[in-house]
Amino acid sequence: MDPMEIALQLQTAFPDEVRKIDEFRGQVSVTVRKNRIRDIMSRLWAEPEYYFDFLEDLCGADYLGKKEPRFEVVYNLHSMKHSHKIRIRAEVSETDCFIDSVTTVWAGANWHERECYDLFGIQFIGHPDHRRILLPEDWEGHPLRKDYPVKSDLGEHEWPGFKAVVETSKRNRRYEVR
Amino acid sequence: MPLETTESKTTEMTVNLGPQHPATHGVLRLVLDLNGETVVKCTPHVGYLHRGIEKIGETKTYTAALPLTDRLDYVSSMTNNVAYSLAVERLFGIEAPPRAKYIRTIMSEMSRISSHILWIATHALDIGAMTVFLYSFREREKLLDLFEMTCGARLTVAYPRIGGVRCDVGPEFLRQLRDFTDEFPRRVREYETLIDQNRIWLQRTKGIGFLSAEDAINWGVTGPTLRGSGPCYDVRKDRPYDAYADVDFDVPVGAAGDLYDRYRCRMEELLQSNRIIRQCLDKLPDGPILAPDAPDLALPYDAPKKKIFETSLDHASIAFSHERDFFPAGEIYSAIEAPKGELGFYIISDGNTRPYRMRVRSPSFIHVSVLPKLCEGHLVADVIANIGTIDVVLGECDR
């Protein structure tokens, strides 16, 4: 099926949720509200004409200052059987920073969602193992947000693990051979 | 008089297969809960190699972000560069010239052979057959020497660029590569004689690490790890890129979904890659190696303007004659078939010289998440074999 057709059918099925449909370089992306994301995903997974059985990618994007709501959770879907793709972008605002987890539809979303939480701070309701994945458990902050600095002296907010390493190296400096 | 028996209490033992371990192929930490010899629960902890490539990529121009991608799957760095270049090319509507496409295909397949060789070497070494490691690294040395001949680096190459490749390949490269492809099938037979029909190898790989086709697709597994279970999904056939539409090759597919089928898939892929390289060598067209409409993306904008190679003088002068001042806004998801699986780049551009969001969809990340499913309920000695079969590189997993 043509992805644009799928997008239009999705719009008729979920008229309140679908905000807009874009097409760029032959790839269709559908921007939706986040409320019924699980229903949308279940429909895309189950419906035999769509049959999006393969979640290629699930990631977050931060549009600080560019648009409101600030975050988007982007789902790139692919169908093994029909060999068509579509992209769903679910909008998540900063104040209401949570969205339903789709691990019930695709088990592979598990780690992708953990990473999204880790780096953006978006909470996934119903996720079986909701904790940080790439950063240490006691890290503060969500680095991929646009207001998180790339490189700076964090001072007091420095990760305690790093502070411990600096302390130990200062202590061991007296064993250094000059 | 009745015998008195007491219930003996047993608790599970927690073993930490720590970040530093010879068999974990990088810094992967596994916490295993064991009940005797059986793994009850397996929890992978990743992130020891997290370098913030996605965040740093947002601060660099498209050209400058290319060397970051080398370091994702550092075992086969050409394919990472191809994936990124392809994504940016598709985003901006640039098309690489035919010669560059063929060269990129050749380099990708050489990377694939190199990655699979490293995989079989370490997998066999973990299971105990040490000699395969040394035999196969002989071939890998030849490939790395060829990489060095072309672009000066063996491991992190930054050779495929946006719009083409960095510089042309010379006749010496082509001659040596042709000699390599002539004798490579015989070498693969050599590795196979060591392990393929060996009783102990079969006992350690048949029936172990089973992953069903539905589970594999549902978990997002790709590459030979998926194809060992049955589904024939290969991005080179599904959405052909570079020169893959012009060459003949088969995609090996397994049936049983165990370690042995994945091993056979990858060994067959070695031979198929060899076949692709031969065809590309025969069909290599002449012509430019950089796209005429955006070559300044291939070299940094502040590179010293001097002659680099005699043969690409014309191309070098083209490189500095166009300035691109228009970057379209939009987003793209583009994937290639990396040796480990499907490597995808999701790039959002907002019209500036730097990517707004550079997301790397790495196969190793997903494959490590599938590891508990492979290990739980089975013996602890198979954990090492399972880590080997999913073929992860932690650089790609953690980014």
Place this chain on the structure above:
Amino acid sequence: MPEIPAPYLAAAIVLVKIALVIGVVMLHVMYATYFERKVIGHMQVRMGPMRVGFHGLLQPVADGIKLFFKEDVIPAEADKGVFRIAPIIPVFATLSALSVLPFYEGFVIANVNVGLLFLLAMSSLGAYGVVLAGWSSNSQYSFLGGLRSSAQVISYEVAIGLSLVGVMILAGSLNLSDVVKAQQQHRTGMFLFPQFIAYFVFMVAAFAETNRSPFDLPEAESELVAGYFVEYSGMRFALFYAAEYIGMIVMSSIAVICFWGGWSLPPALLDAAPFLAAVPGIVWFLLKLYIHIFLFYWIRATLPRYRYDQLMSLGWTVLIPLALANIVVTAVVKFFL
């Protein structure tokens, strides 16, 4: 010259023999490590040690010096007494086993009538050291490794013992010198041909007894459980290492003595080439010994490793029934012939 009383003379001769045997065997152990690296290296298309001395011949000396000077680390929570004693036990057991082996005609330190039994007893004793090392290190990994290794050794001892019973039946004696003499009665000069099943069982079990590949799971570096001697360093580690190689030499010697005719040549060969009788028996013994040790290296370079449960099932469900069948057949044939 004053007459030295006979007992003292005998004692002195025994002491000299012991010193000679231990000296020669330790030299063999040193160069067994060197040759292992060389042989496996050449099988893997590389050279092995080349730097230390001419073609690396001084490598064992360098290794010994290094191990001697290493820091002696004992884990804080380890049971210190047992930790110190544990490496000595396998070395003691394997060296004791050397005392009953006849290296050539008339040369044996202790010509006991229960030679074979003594050998089996000593290999059982070696298992003690392994379990104590694993337990006293106070580390989960070494504990698991020690348990696994001891279970493996005990299981395969049964197979070894049973495979040697066939030899005992044919030779009619447990005395190892008598076993060799009994082989000289045969045309072929070896118990290998009547007892090839027992030989096969013995060799496979010998690999498992000495924790050598393909049964080296308890000590494999790249497996989950790194081994029972992971907490040992320096000379203590060297003792375990030496015990492994001495064990290898002992097992190979048993194979040579019981199945390959020891120091003697097959009578068929002697009839064909009488000049070979001039060569001393020790040369033939060493030649056969080196062939067996080469087999150890060859198999290590080639085969992958068995998983633990496959290893145990091989020992109990394949080797022991084969050995038992061999005993029955041998006994029946001997009774009727």
